Amino acid sequence: MTIHAMNSNLSVPEQPAQRILECEKVNVFYGDYRAVTDVNMAFGQNEITALIGPSGCGKSTLLRSLNRMNDLIDGARTEGLVTLHGENLYDKEVDPIAVRRRIGMVFQKPNPFPKSIYDNIAYGPRVLGMKPSSMDDLVEETLTRAALWDEVKDKLKQSAFGLSGGQQQRLCIARTIAVQPEIILMDEPCSALDPIATSRIEDLMRELREDYTIVIVTHNMQQAARVADRTAFFTALQDETTGNRTGVLVEYDKTTKIFEDPSDQRTEDYISGRFG
């Protein structure tokens, strides 16, 4: 296997000061197909990290490997180390359910539960056996934190399907923070939303950064430039022996560096739109 994933580093990329989650030689397979090859990167605590790159380069695959959602896919397998505070998520003794309680996920298409707005928030705390002194207060606090309370306070008992797409997505974010994870993974959370709803979610992300670490996959480079502290650029390379394309990390640095002075030519081509 010969893959040219070497960074043509001119400068050493600046690493996050406080690392919460780290990937070490992470490879993700679907059956025999290697979708992601040898990813090494560290996510900074209370930072927003954006994963960008052309479609099919393994961004979603890598993201799912960070909270073991890939375990749910038949034939998917992760190799290498993913460590949360130094503890390997893929250790034999680690229960993927415990991992997902610490690392939540928001999906591309808003997926509220077919329940009331209230129950969408209360579901997580209930199944996790959290015993808040008052569930009503917890729901209110959570919705307030997600900047959704004023819009929904009069219809808590109504179905979540009655909300707009943007509101549904914010409800999904609220539902995730209701169980107080440390990290929130977001897979193109705004791709189904209009610009106004998108900008509200971006505002929310900036606020949530105070308490949470956020990793966001986005196909929207402006979005990465607007919200992310750090940006990782991925691309798909041809594996010369098998001919399959596999995702590699090309460059990972502060967002300003990536967008203003990328070290790798491929990053620059992608950022400036010279790449499909």
Next chain:
Amino acid sequence: MAFSNMSLGGQIQKASLKGRVRGSESSAKSITFLILLWLGLLIAFSVLLVLIVTTLLDGYTRLDARIFTNYPSANPEKAGLRPAILGSLWVIGTVAVLTIPLGVAAALHLEEFANKHNRFNRFIELNVQNLAAVPSIVYGLLALGTLTLIGVKEKNIVLGGAVALSMLVLPVIVISTREALRAVPMEIRQGSLALGATPLQTAFRQTLPSAVPGIATGSILALSRALGEAAPLLVLGALVFVRFDPNGLLSGYTTMPIQIFNWTSRPQPEFHVLAAAASIVLLAILIAMNAVAIIIRNRYQRRW
């Protein structure tokens, strides 16, 4: 010269939207096929209509309170359907209690937990499909054989009939429940699992509740099929002349289809009228059950 050619080309392109496209819905082939389809529907529908109308015409004169309150009698003027209606309710109620929990549990396991690549599971899946296609009388024979083996002397009891019909209904409930579960989007399960819910919590608190309307619809339709069955019960020796109300699982019983079967085989024409009236009652119950199923389906139809 070249200039005018070009403008002509433009004209042709604009005009070409009109007119018939070959193979479209208005082509001769499609229309013939459509007519054949309508004809098929018409034939099926008219047979059904004729059947219902003749039954109504035959039976309506005898459709009065006696049907519901009286017991069978040698005198057609006094005969009624009361024990058969109660018997049907007892049997179908027992079938529902036996099959719905079991069928839903089996479907939940197959759909949500079983490894779909495992050979044994695939074998079971395939055979559930096959079981749904087995003629009902075979289940009657199976129940008869089983009850004989375990030494039950009186086989014409509510529980015996319910067991035979349960075997008939169970695969249908498993299949319709699986379909209802499959219709629940993966995103719901993923959302739940991503919060740290266990697969069991996800199945019981999200997937299953979301599938309840579909399960209810499928179960009602399966039960309504069992309600109309006579063959397996006749094999088990269900009584045809019951002058008491069934009062428990071990009680003797008759059901509506059996009573109708009995009356149609009598020589006196008065009994044939009675049979038609009883058929109307059975039909009304079946239509009511189907209507409930449709209402549930429409009421809770989810727009995911």
